[in-house]
Amino acid sequence: MIESMVSDNSLPVGSKGHLASGWWGMIALVFTEGALFAYLFFSYFYLALHSISQWPPGGAPHLSIAIPGTLILVAASVVVWWGERGIQRGKPRQLIIGLSTAILLGLTFLGMQGMEWHNEPFKLSSGVYSSLYFTITGTHILHVIVGLLMMAVLLLWTTLGYFSAGRHAAISIGVIYWHFVTVVWLVVFFVIYIAPRLG
């Protein structure tokens, strides 16, 4: 059985989509990063449960920036997905549009987060809640920045004409990270903004 497969001399060569080692490496990276956030959320709930005063100290945070921010990030994931479908069908232009739109949306999200941080009445060192709030959202923001840099590099490579319908492993690998950043935000959104309203 194996012999027949080996003699079949038509195996693809090099990095192709999910066959690329890098694709597997990225999945593993997502797992370890996911674990990092899981431990952050553990710390949040652990400290919240042991808090003797009101949690969060100033009541649940406002949703006026967070909800549009969430929608923007989800939209950024959708356009990247649409762009990836483009290159799978040999349309690099569609990928370029998808990546550039995603970068604009990501930058908007960053700007809104900056506004939200600016509007908070507390700072990092005010108390244990503020420490958690800034650390969790800050860690996510760092991940958005890394994701944006990745998208920017991918955009550059696409404009240089590196990718085709058959060869675009870097795209398939990069977008996993971008989707991961979105999914983590959904959990951050639930933990920081929704969970305090459920108590």
Add this chain to the structure above:
Amino acid sequence: MLSGFSNYLWPLLLGSRDMAFPRLNALSYWVFLFAGLFLYCSFPLGKAPDGGWFNYVPYASRAYNPGPNIDVYALGMVLLGISTTVGSINFIVTLARTRAPGMSINRVPVLVWGTVTASAGNLLAVPAVSLAFLLLFMDRQAGTHFFDSVAGGQPLLWQHLFWMFGHPWVYAIVLPAMGIVSDALPVFCRRPLVGYTAVALSTVSTMVLGFGVWVHHMFASGLPILSLSFFSAASFVIVIPSAVAVFAWIATIWTGRPVFTAAFLFFAGFVLLFVIGGVSGFMTAAVPLDWQLTRTYFVIAHLHYVLIGINVFPVLGGICYWFPKVTGRFMNEAFAKLSFWVMFVGFNTAFFPMHILGILGMPRRIYTYSDHLGWSTANLVISIGAFVFAIGLLLFLINAFRSFNHGARAGANPWGAASLEWSTSSPPPVYNFAVIPIVASRYPLWEDMMDEGPERSSVGTGMLLDQGRETVGSTVLDAEPDVILRMPGDSYLPFLLSVSLTAIFVSLLLHSGWGLGITVLVTFAASVWWLWPQKSLGQMQAQHD
């Protein structure tokens, strides 16, 4: 230690030409080296971490430890975590992708099971300790209050995060060593391992359970009794998979025809030490007994039986076993046996009396005690045993160095072993296998002797893959070939990237904003350069596509 072992052996065991990510491998090594230098440089400068290895707050918080000592530890550990993580990713992807055709998941050597389980454990556990050290660093330098009980923080959060990592990490250390025994012991018993499937599954389940027992390091910290009961029960359950492995080894020796080589002695000695270390662990898993014994020498005895008994002995046995493969020469057998007996006697003389001292109530972490307490004789015996152990280790090292140049020549398969690494020459060529082997059973080189079916592995004929650096990629479960992987060539980038990563941590330590900005930029540039798509690796459009 074990990463080095596994990095060298994996491609050979799996019938491949290299690990999945050779450059990542180099990065893991360089970052490991620089993180080590980062931590150890603090000793001559007098700024070494001084909070004990588990670094409990509040002793480690800024109010009680204002110098840079703890910051060195915090940053160094995060940097080291990066090395461990990339190394683990490499192991996991290598297992998933680069096995020889036909080496389905139920045919891989147990060392591979051990290392991949440890790597998956690391992937999920290392972030806990990195986060703990990051939060501590922020508490110390950025004014946060995670561990500050005055502002509503919890010192116990440190202990939770530390041990959520700490306990799985213990298994990350011992599982690959247990894998060495499961692979090499049967060779000297002239039969396959008893219960391969049970041992492989017990390896994985030990790790899974290992994530649910961290609180047993914290029984004496005043947690609610319900929580203690749960974690105590979980710690008892871990005995089951460990016992499965022990009985498999004993049954292998019992039903085999043991050849009493030095390597065999190290492995058999390990089984005995594993049982002693396991039983003392089982004892302290009981909460009431733990309250008696915690912070005493009993724990020190357990710790050394586990870490030295379960790790060092198998590794030394593994060195005896693979020495001919790596160097093409045997170690001096009589000398190796002598060093085993000296070490084994010395080890037990040094560490067994600690159990008794612990029960007598001698606390750990003291440097002197009153001479009326009745501990003096036992401590004298311990000191003598420790020197004997050290002499044994020295003998082993002398033997290894001598044999490297003067040992008797060894052929490709001097022990008559079953796995793929013994099918290539000793020492193996840099490409490991001239043709990629095709595997038809769990013991490719024993098929004629065992004669269990008509299928035979092929180590002489197979894919040649001679167009540059190539190896074959195969599917996760059945190892059917599905792609030919192109490997990158030698590169300075891993070195450059590890230097810039280390420089980031040095900048953080020195509070240098400029340094941080520049080093982050260099790191980014090096990463982009590293990942730049290359035609030769099939990462971008080629003319014929």
